[in-house]
Amino acid sequence: MNKRRINLWIGIVLISILLLMMIVSLFYTPFPVTEINRLERFEPPSMRHLLGTDNFGRDVLSRIMKGSQTAFFVGLVAVSIGSVFGVLIGAISGYFGGIVDEIIMRIVDAMMAFPSILLALMFVSVFGVGLRNTIIAIGIMSIPSFARITRSGFVQHKELDYVKNAKIKGVSNLRIMFRHILPNVLSPIVVAASMGFANAVLAEAALSYLGLGIQPPNPSWGRMLSESQVFITVSPWYAIAPGVLITLLVLGFNFLGDGIRDIRENR
Amino acid sequence: MFVYLKKLFAMILTVLLVSLITFVTFEIIPGSPALSRLGVDAEESQYEALSAELGLNDPLEIRLSRWLKGLFTGDLGISMRYSVPVSELILDRLPVTISLAVMALALIVLIGIPLGIVSAKYGERLPGILITLISQIGMAIPSFWSGIILIYIFGIVLRWVSPGGFVPWSEDAYGAFKSLILPAIAIALPSIASIIRYTRNSIMDQMKSDYVQLALSKGLNLNSVLLRHVLKNALIPIITVLGMIAANILGGAIVIEQVFTLPGVGRLLINAITTRDLPLVQGMVLYIAFIIVVINFFIDVIYTVIDPRIRLGQRV
Amino acid sequence: MNCESESLLEIKDLKIAFKTPEGIFHAVKGISLEVGKREIVGIVGESGCGKTVTALSIMHILPDNSVATGSIDFSGIDLLSLKENETRETRGRDISMIFQDSLSSLNPLMKVGRQIEENLMMHTSLDSRNRFLEVLDIMHKVGLPDPEQTYKKYPHELSGGMRQRIAIAIAIVCNPDLIIADEPTTALDVTVQAQILELLRKINRESNSSIIFISHNLGVVREICSIVYVMYAGHIVEKGPVNKLFTDPAHPYTMGLIKAIPKRDSKGKELFDIRGRVPSIADSIPGCPFEPRCDYAVERCKKEFPGFKKIANDHEARCFLAGDI
Numbered sequence: 001m002n003k004r005r006i007n008l009w010i011g012i013v014l015i016s017i018l019l020l021m022m023i024v025s026l027f028y029t030p031f032p033v034t035e036i037n038r039l040e041r042f043e044p045p046s047m048r049h050l051l052g053t054d055n056f057g058r059d060v061l062s063r064i065m066k067g068s069q070t071a072f073f074v075g076l077v078a079v080s081i082g083s084v085f086g087v088l089i090g091a092i093s094g095y096f097g098g099i100v101d102e103i104i105m106r107i108v109d110a111m112m113a114f115p116s117i118l119l120a121l122m123f124v125s126v127f128g129v130g131l132r133n134t135i136i137a138i139g140i141m142s143i144p145s146f147a148r149i150t151r152s153g154f155v156q157h158k159e160l161d162y163v164k165n166a167k168i169k170g171v172s173n174l175r176i177m178f179r180h181i182l183p184n185v186l187s188p189i190v191v192a193a194s195m196g197f198a199n200a201v202l203a204e205a206a207l208s209y210l211g212l213g214i215q216p217p218n219p220s221w222g223r224m225l226s227e228s229q230v231f232i233t234v235s236p237w238y239a240i241a242p243g244v245l246i247t248l249l250v251l252g253f254n255f256l257g258d259g260i261r262d263i264r265e266n267r
Numbered sequence: 268m269f270v271y272l273k274k275l276f277a278m279i280l281t282v283l284l285v286s287l288i289t290f291v292t293f294e295i296i297p298g299s300p301a302l303s304r305l306g307v308d309a310e311e312s313q314y315e316a317l318s319a320e321l322g323l324n325d326p327l328e329i330r331l332s333r334w335l336k337g338l339f340t341g342d343l344g345i346s347m348r349y350s351v352p353v354s355e356l357i358l359d360r361l362p363v364t365i366s367l368a369v370m371a372l373a374l375i376v377l378i379g380i381p382l383g384i385v386s387a388k389y390g391e392r393l394p395g396i397l398i399t400l401i402s403q404i405g406m407a408i409p410s411f412w413s414g415i416i417l418i419y420i421f422g423i424v425l426r427w428v429s430p431g432g433f434v435p436w437s438e439d440a441y442g443a444f445k446s447l448i449l450p451a452i453a454i455a456l457p458s459i460a461s462i463i464r465y466t467r468n469s470i471m472d473q474m475k476s477d478y479v480q481l482a483l484s485k486g487l488n489l490n491s492v493l494l495r496h497v498l499k500n501a502l503i504p505i506i507t508v509l510g511m512i513a514a515n516i517l518g519g520a521i522v523i524e525q526v527f528t529l530p531g532v533g534r535l536l537i538n539a540i541t542t543r544d545l546p547l548v549q550g551m552v553l554y555i556a557f558i559i560v561v562i563n564f565f566i567d568v569i570y571t572v573i574d575p576r577i578r579l580g581q582r583v
Numbered sequence: 584m585n586c587e588s589e590s591l592l593e594i595k596d597l598k599i600a601f602k603t604p605e606g607i608f609h610a611v612k613g614i615s616l617e618v619g620k621r622e623i624v625g626i627v628g629e630s631g632c633g634k635t636v637t638a639l640s641i642m643h644i645l646p647d648n649s650v651a652t653g654s655i656d657f658s659g660i661d662l663l664s665l666k667e668n669e670t671r672e673t674r675g676r677d678i679s680m681i682f683q684d685s686l687s688s689l690n691p692l693m694k695v696g697r698q699i700e701e702n703l704m705m706h707t708s709l710d711s712r713n714r715f716l717e718v719l720d721i722m723h724k725v726g727l728p729d730p731e732q733t734y735k736k737y738p739h740e741l742s743g744g745m746r747q748r749i750a751i752a753i754a755i756v757c758n759p760d761l762i763i764a765d766e767p768t769t770a771l772d773v774t775v776q777a778q779i780l781e782l783l784r785k786i787n788r789e790s791n792s793s794i795i796f797i798s799h800n801l802g803v804v805r806e807i808c809s810i811v812y813v814m815y816a817g818h819i820v821e822k823g824p825v826n827k828l829f830t831d832p833a834h835p836y837t838m839g840l841i842k843a844i845p846k847r848d849s850k851g852k853e854l855f856d857i858r859g860r861v862p863s864i865a866d867s868i869p870g871c872p873f874e875p876r877c878d879y880a881v882e883r884c885k886k887e888f889p890g891f892k893k894i895a896n897d898h899e900a901r902c903f904l905a906g907d908i
Contacts, residue, residue, distance in 0.1 A: 110281060110284070110285070112511075112514075113510060113514060113559050113560075113563060114514060114555075114556070114559060115514045115515065115517045115518025115519075115521065115555075116514075116518065117518040117521055117522065118517070118518060118521065118552070118555060121521070121536065121537075121540060122292070122548070122552055124540070125539075125540040125543070125545075125548050126292060126293070126295075198407070202409055205409050205411075206409065206411060206522050209409075209411050209522065209525075210522065210525055210537055211541065212537070212540060212541070222409075222411075225409075225411065225412055225415060228415070229415050229418075229526070232415065232418070232419050232423065233423055236419055236423075239412075239415050239416070239419065242412075243408070243409065243412035243415070243416070246407075246409050246412065247404070247407045247408050247409070247412075248407075250406075250407035250409075251403065251404060251407040254403060254406065254407055255403070258403075390647070476687060477682055477683075477684060477687040477688035478687065478688050478689055478690045478691070480639070480644055480680075480682065480688070481680070481682055481688045481689070481690075481750075481753070482690070482701075483642070483644040483674070484642050484644055484674055484675060484679060484680040485674065485675035485679075485701060485702045485705055485753065486671045486672065486673075486674040486675035486676060486702075486705045486706060487671075487675075487701070487705060488668065488671060495701075496690050496693070499692045499693075500690070500691065500692055573692070574691075574692065575691075575692065575737040575739070575740075576691060576737070576739050
């Protein structure tokens with residue numbers, strides 16, 4: 001195995017394991033996720049409950065597995081929103097330049113200077129909490145980074161000969177932008193998408209931890225952490241699994257992003 | 268001097284822009300603030316009276332001009348929940364958050380940059396790789412989780428600090444430090460991790476420069492080359508990152524104050540959001556925007572101090 | 584042995600290899616050269632032929648992933664057998680180096696005067712007042728106007744020629760026995776280039792320093808050097824006194840380099856260029872490395888790389904046809 005590919009492989013392995021868990025959870029969890037069992041509250045890990053039980057006697061492993069659906073779903077949709085709008089805005093800004101570019105980049109810079117969690121919080125404070133708004137909020141907060149990366153690619157490529165040739169041939173601007181330039185500037189966008197996925201997972205967890213993200217009964221790792229904190233003196237092990245899972249998923253996508261960048265830079 | 272004035276002007280413009288955006292955003296929210304303050308059971312007459320008192324019935328341009336005027340006089344309106352001026356509430360909470368932020372920043376700079384230097388010095392050898400790997404993991408750990416773990420270890424198991432609550436500096440400086448150090452660590456960890464990476468990459472980039480070879484050819488050893496030549500050059504890109512770090516710290520504080528139940532701006536903000544105290548949210552967003560703009564202004568100033576090439580006004 | 588030819592630096596069978604993730608690259612493949620006291624010796628070759636790496640190995644500042652074997656004898660000490668820290672005393676005091684691009688080789692954030700002074704800090708026990716005076720003195724010597732003002736300037740505030748004078752001042756401030764000048768005039772325009780060459784000649788005359796002058800331009804080398812080594816793909820292919828090399832080049836590569844010198848009357852005419860490209864250091868060829876580009880190549884050149892053939896007493900070339908073309 002090539003030494004330079006190590007980041008990529010760690011990323012792929014981590015994500016695959018978690019993805020597998022997510023897929024399994026669609027069909028099977030050891031216990032029903034919402035089954036409340038008053039007799040088995042705060043159980044430590046055992047053969048019956050591998051990761052113990054929570055304050056309602058629910059099986060933590062089952063809830064963790066179910067929570068991975070939320071994490072992947074939020075990450076995927078939020079990154080899609082962020083990348084589609086970000087690429088669109090960045091492409092327009094970079095390709096056409098001028099005053100439009102100036103204004104867009106000012107706004108993008110201003111947004112990037114802000115704590116992204118603050119932007120998401122502002123959004124949910126205006127439009128309310130819940131799964132849909134969490135995803136939109138995280139999606140919006142990831143637009144600026146996609147816009148900036150796409151723009152820099154377009155600014156570089158619009159001066160290149162193949163674009164000039166296409167213009168001379170009379171190819172429409174829209175076609176030049178998305179059929180000619182975009183495929184050539186895609187790899188940094190893919191890297192950003194991977195990192196963006198990691199950030200989305202972190203943001204969802206943070207919002208849900210604050211009680212302003214995913215609402216019960218939907219399981220969320222962030223929410224589980226906030227529940228675990230209340231009962232930390234009674235069952236400290238409950239606080240471990242959700243945190244580890246968030247970390248592993250974020251780590252996976254960060255490694256993946258680094259790995260893709262390594263390959264790109266050494267090609 | 269002209270450069271600073273220009274930057275100052277841009278700074279004021281940004282704050283104005285942000286205030287306009289927040290004004291418009293909160294203008295389009297459905298539901299009247301008066302209604303949410305009184306509750307749905309309130310009588311029509313009560314509602315009318317309060318709306319008039321709050322000036323909600325005035326036309327848009329009057330409200331906008333009042334908002335902008337308030338901006339310069341520091342009057343950001345009145346919190347619905349607490350019925351106290353918003354700026355008073357914020358100023359009351361600010362010391363906690365600022366202490367927290369300063370402590371976190373100190374940790375980030377004092378731990379992150381030296382570790383980055385060490386990691387760069389070892390390059391691709393084991394200690395360098397190890398530090399990189401640990402920092403990669405550090406960036407992935409959510410700060411509120413490390414906060415919970417810290418509370419558990421140091422508060423519950425070891426009983427070194429009492430979790431939750433804040434002792435004002437004026438009352439008991441050591442107590443204040445003790446109540447802030449764990450949350451500061453939790454906020455700092457991800458940023459320490461990322462600044463290690465930035466420092467390492469920046470130094471390793473600089474090590475490839477010709478001036479490093481010239482310095483070596485003078486007979487300097489590697490350590491002096493690092494300290495006397497490379498470090499200052501490598502710090503320039505790191506200063507850019509400091510703006511991002513500042514945003515991370517503030518974002519981290521919002522969450523971590525919740526974890527440690529610290530009475531800071533972040534906790535106030537979350538309370539304001541959950542109780543839909545919109546004037547308070549609006550005022551706080553503006554406050555935070557102002558802080559960030561000021562930080563970025565200072566970062567620009569630091570730039571011009573450290574890099575003689577941009578004293579003329581443009582970055583190289 | 585007479586005083587004139589007394590040897591200062593003697594390199595024997597120097598080989599330099601780099602370890603990279605893609606494999607081992609041999610940048611220098613066994614070269615020997617000699618620099619006498621007060622001599623100006625030229626090393627000529629296209630970029631990538633190993634001349635800069637050779638210079639760095641004499642300075643003992645090769646990158647970590649490199650291995651150098653052979654011997655570099657400097658006034659009786661084998662530099663290669665010493666550890667990096669053992670050569671630090673020598674570096675900057677006895678041997679110093681001038682780099683090609685003075686903009687990138689000077690620290691952009693340090694006043695140029697301080698950068699000269701740094702060398703004195705390393706190698707003398709002068710106090711700061713005397714160091715300052717010494718720096719002003721040396722700045723005056725290399726022809727920098729208004730030393731006290733220039734001392735406080737940053738590299739980007741100076742012109743290319745002035746920056747190169749600073750680089751030279753750094754190199755000579757400790758009065759070294761040997762100065763290695765790596766393409767010191769390449770980045771400069773022609774008039775400034777002539778001034779810098781004159782300055783180097785003056786330093787050689789007045790301070791008795793030997794100079795190794797590295798360049799890709801044989802025309803410049805002709806103006807300053809007495810002995811020239813021609814390097815190609817990690818090998819020395821011809822060596823001799825500069826006049827003989829010009830009047831009677833023995834290696835086809837040297838002939839090409841001479842033809843490639845732009846002449847004053849060549850305005851409007853196409854510049855001569857040796858066909859083909861320098862082989863990558865990753866390629867290994869059993870025969871003569873220049874064979875693929877050589878107009879005179881015969882079948883034998885593909886299989887064998889000849890040793891040095893003597894053309895005259897002090898003139899040799901690694902070519903089967905040396906002296907016959």
